[in-house]
Amino acid sequence: MALAFILSPLLVIGAGALLLMLAEAFGPKHNRAAGLALGCTIVFGAGFAFSVGAWLYGVDDVADRALVAPWLVIDHFSLFFDGLLCLGGAIAALLAGGYLREHEMERGEFYSLLLFSTVGAMMVASAGDALIVFLGLETMSLGAYALTAFRRTSPRSAEGALKYFLLGSFAAAMLLYGFALLYGATGHTDLAGIGEAVRAGGPQQTMIIIALVLVLTGLVFKVSAVPFHMWAPDAYEGAPTPATTYMAAVVKAGAFAMLLRVMLTCFTEKGLMSWSAGWPPVLAWIAVLTMTVANLVAGQQESVKRMLAYSSVAHAGYLLVGVVATVHSVPEATSSVLFYLLTYTVSTAGAFGALILCGRKGAEAVTYEDLAGIGRRHPPAALAFSLFLVSLAGIPPTAGFFGKWFVFRAAMDSGFYLLTIVAFVNSVIGAYYYLRVLVFMYMREPAAGAPVATPMKSGYVAAALILSAVLVLILGIVPSQSLDVAIKAASIFGPPGG
Amino acid sequence: MSAMGYAYFYLCATFAILGAIATVAAKNPIRGAMGLLLLILSIAGLFLALHAQFLAAIQLIVYAGAIVVLFLFVIMLLGPSASTPSDHRGRITRVAGAGLFAAAGLGAMALLVGSAPKSTIGPTGYPSPTGDFGSVDAFGRILFSQGLVPFELSSALLMVAIVGAVAVARGRHKSDPGAISGAATLEAENVPHAGQAPRTAGGITREAP
Structure with a gap:
């Protein structure tokens, strides 16, 4: 029984996905898709509730954990991600409820894919074995590929999905090759066993390092860091916007869960973590490249959706700064990454949601010009959009400020002053293109006769925006409770201060 | 051997x-x-x-x-x-790309072979396979006892693959029944949806698979 309880978030989402498919096939025809959106949101909400329940109940002294070990590791880290993934999924499902109806793409598979893909992300977050990491990654990614290709009549969607699929499969193959080499070098597939064998050293060091290169390539691809980001803008732009929200929030969180879990369990040997010969300097360079390139390119975009896609790449860079800082203080830096993921999820999901709200079929908000004067024509949408952009830019009193604050502080505490300065300069550059949207919304008027975006009306989208906005404000004004949760989740990697 | x-x-x-x-x-x-x-x-x-x-x-x-x-x-x-469209990249780009990739791969392999004494390459430290190792019987036993968790979880992978394939391949909207071939799909992007049918439940058509 206790086993069912600690696995409940995963089981609830999986069972919910199956039920939703049955409802789609046999349910009443009248108004079916709208009901599916609601059902999907409820399933995600239940998953969130069960994660919170298991968190409060405490999983450390549940003896049944051993039954699923070493395949699945249920701890506070995985429960934190279960909750976070369900939150992101719920917002995406709500947005889909409004968007798919407006754009006449309502098909039940969308919601099943959202749920099954989340099952994969949860598997990744609680993986204790390389096999489960790979299974979860593929489950998550296959869902995301299909969601990207969901707009069947659009060549853009097909192009983005194909790029995402081909490059993603290649990266997954690299990751798998790395895991195979690790198995050859250490004789283990469970992450803890690999970590012990790596720490023990031995004659297989070279093989381990080559495996590390391959694993890191695969992982960094999944978080869409430069130079492995090429697929992200096309896939994000081509996908229907709720699917983009899902990729930017849930898939990215799952990828970071995988990155933290694999790197902090397997490659904690001193030589591999050293600043002279290990993975941290490589990751630091990738972080610098990611932030700089993504911010500079994002500033030149004319499409707001593409700008938000590049912004999502840039945020992966800030998150990588936090991952690099784990070298010196594992729990502190990890908790800052977890908190940043929380703030980033609600901000970016809200921003995409506001973009959805600003457009209607045939009059979608695509470019900056489309948004001109929307502050006067549709104040609620513009206000929501402003809040989320301000949060993404990291300006108080919003969630994004504290997210950046904790990551930068963790990097400073670990002595990465130069990296912190680069990250700070980048967040200033980032503010330029976020605030540019505000300028267009409030200070420009559309040229006479120019096509403008017509805002849509949808209870689902409104609910998603209100949920995200409340969370953005709560995290921005009273972050301490959520930070405590993140610190507790990160404490599985060692006691604080260690 | x-x-x-x-x-x-x-x-x-x-x-x-x-x-x-x-x-x-x-x-x-x-x-x-x-x-x-x-x-x-x-x-x-x-x-x-x-x-x-x-x-x-x-x-x-x-x-x-x-x-x-x-x-x-x-x-x-x-x-x-x-037939595949001809590769429009220059010869130099192609050769350089292939060379870079081959050099990296061969370099890693050389590093691997050169780093360790010959005896430690290969799975020397592992027990030799016993009598029925690799047989269907032994494989099945491990799959349904020790490997039960990944076995069950892989059902999610298969499920998402099936649903994803259905989502990508099926579900023509009632409004554009003619668009079947690839070219028609490409055109449909630019053509406003002619004769928009009144919204049916979910816009889903039940076509034969």
């Missing part, structure tokens, strides 16, 4: 590499598929040498039996007109 074992290994390995080269180098897609078949058969042979009879059988059934046949179906279906 006996001399016979080495000869078998090198035979299979040579055919595998030849098959792989044929797969990527062949201009004719049918020859490429045949190269893939050769590669798959050779790897099944390598599995046999590793006492993994079940894996070898699965390799033959799934890859040679199903996947290559599927490739051939698709190639036949598309017909000879579906």
Whole structure:
């Protein structure tokens, strides 16, 4: 029984996905898709509730954990991600409820894919074995590929999905090759066993390092860091916007869960973590490249959706700064990454949601010009959009400020002053293109006769925006409770201060 | 390993590499598929040498039996007109890309071979396979006892693959019944949806699969 309880978030989402498919096939025809959106949101909400329940109940002294070990590791880290993934999924499902109806793409598979893909992300977050990491990654990614290709009549969607699929499969193959080499070098597939064998050293060091290169390539691809980001803008732009929200929030969180879990369990040997010969300097360079390139390119975009896609790449860079800082203080830096993921999820999901709200079929908000004067024509949408952009830019009193604050502080505490300065300069550059949207919304008027975006009306989208906005404000004004949760989740990697 | 074992290994390995080269180098897609078949058969042979009879059988059934046949179906279906468009990248870019990739791969391999004394390469530290290792019986026992968790979880992977394939392949909207071929799909993007049917439940049509 206790086993069912600690696995409940995963089981609830999986069972919910199956039920939703049955409802789609046999349910009443009248108004079916709208009901599916609601059902999907409820399933995600239940998953969130069960994660919170298991968190409060405490999983450390549940003896049944051993039954699923070493395949699945249920701890506070995985429960934190279960909750976070369900939150992101719920917002995406709500947005889909409004968007798919407006754009006449309502098909039940969308919601099943959202749920099954989340099952994969949860598997990744609680993986204790390389096999489960790979299974979860593929489950998550296959869902995301299909969601990207969901707009069947659009060549853009097909192009983005194909790029995402081909490059993603290649990266997954690299990751798998790395895991195979690790198995050859250490004789283990469970992450803890690999970590012990790596720490023990031995004659297989070279093989381990080559495996590390391959694993890191695969992982960094999944978080869409430069130079492995090429697929992200096309896939994000081509996908229907709720699917983009899902990729930017849930898939990215799952990828970071995988990155933290694999790197902090397997490659904690001193030589591999050293600043002279290990993975941290490589990751630091990738972080610098990611932030700089993504911010500079994002500033030149004319499409707001593409700008938000590049912004999502840039945020992966800030998150990588936090991952690099784990070298010196594992729990502190990890908790800052977890908190940043929380703030980033609600901000970016809200921003995409506001973009959805600003457009209607045939009059979608695509470019900056489309948004001109929307502050006067549709104040609620513009206000929501402003809040989320301000949060993404990291300006108080919003969630994004504290997210950046904790990551930068963790990097400073670990002595990465130069990296912190680069990250700070980048967040200033980032503010330029976020605030540019505000300028267009409030200070420009559309040229006479120019096509403008017509805002849509949808209870689902409104609910998603209100949920995200409340969370953005709560995290921005009273972050301490959520930070405590993140610190507790990160404490599985060692006691604080260690 | 006996001399016979080495000869078998090198035979299979040579055919595998030849098959792989044929797969990527062949201009004719049918020859490429045949190269893939050769590669798959050779790897099944390598599995046999590793006492993994079940894996070898699965390799033959799934890859040679199903996947290559599927490739051939698709190639036949598309017909000879579906040749690959000529590569518009310059010769230098292509050669440099291939060279870089080969150099990195060979460098890593050389590093690996050169770093350790010969005796530690390969799985020397692991127990030799016992009597029924790799048999269907032993495989099934492990799969349904120790490996139960990943076995159950892989059902989610298969499920998402099926639902994803259905989502991508099915579900024409009632409003554009004519759009079937690829070209029509491309055009549909620019054409406003003619004669928008009143919104049916979910806009889902039940077409024969």
